[in-house]
Amino acid sequence: MWVHQKLAEQGESAREDVFRVAEFVDGEGFHLLGKHYRLKLVDIPKNVTGVPSVRFEGDRLLLRREQAASGGKRIEEYYTRAAHPYLNETVQRWKRIVGAEPGRFVQVMDLGYRWGSCSADGTLNFHWRVMQLPARIIEYVVVHELVHIKVPNHSEKFWKMLGSVMPDYESRKAWLKQKGGEL
Template sequence: MSFYYGDEKISFTRLARKSESSKVLIKVHPDCQVVALAPEAASRDSVLSAVKKRGRWIYQQLSEFKTQLADYQPRQFVSGESHYYLGKQYLLKVIEDSEAKQSVKLLRGSIEVTVRSKSQDKVSGLLKDWYRLRAKETFSKRLDAVLEQALWVEERPPMRVLTMQTQWGSCSPNGRITLNPYLVKAPRECIDYVILHELCHIAEHNHSERFYRLMGQVMPNWESTKERLDQMAGKLFL
């Protein structure tokens, strides 16, 4: 579906909203994908009307994300590139050694990748595996740390790490939390924000007043933290 905001044509995807809420939930993702989550019973016109009412906000979000994406070039996975880990910037150093064990090491100011033969796919693959391993370790520790604040959660929820193109995290109806391994590139405060966001969904699966009240209780500065994470998205998703 699409509509015009001024001279700008904005396209969006309509998806079914599983909750009982009758409201249309609108999301603008870092890759500039616009999604409208609407009840299945909602008419096409009512969904379009709801999205148009948020036209200005959608346009502003798209403009910000487009600016971010324009500033970043696709990774080449060669020495000298900038890569992130826990909010800090590191220089990539690729070492070719035909007899060495292929590995990734985090050093002071750099991420060192050793390969038997230089290949963009090989360096990229080793880095992805390294980020995923670090993500599992980091997310597990942060989940344990923030659970002390989530008093409504009776048991430690199951957690998995899964690469997603447009989301940092999600929470299933049965309480399983899924986190994007790219999130480990963000500052710890941003990681805590995403985990707390998903923990709040265990109590309230919708973005209701109760949900935002819970977020405000466990992380009073969550809005500024979310904005910080959104601004970094273009760098972290690469």
């Protein structure tokens, strides 16, 4: 009981150690598909409509200044919307190679400390932050979860199957472990 209580007390502070906590000030760095962008807060006149809260232009991530206080939520919404088509296309491409058929559609959400998961029914779940990773690392996360449809654990059989469809998975896995939380 004591161990569980201590883990619960560390929950949020431990989570901050996994992912960098962004500040919503001019010049803050963000990533989309591995490319680095600098935040620029922009003022939009009240009579102008249809300007999204978040958009990428050139090497800038533009965020409406009046949305800065809720910047974390706005960024999460943007990445979640962008992730659905991107991840679905990546899953479609790799599922044939892996020989796995997901049970349902891709879901994008906050998975806490995990980049992805595979439910018992074959639903593939991905953290919205996955959109910050370079494309080749996103592929690793997708393929990892697709292999879980066939092998639901991290046994030797799992890693052997992963290696048979993605021979360089170890370097991708190492990159994710080393740099994933910095994004």
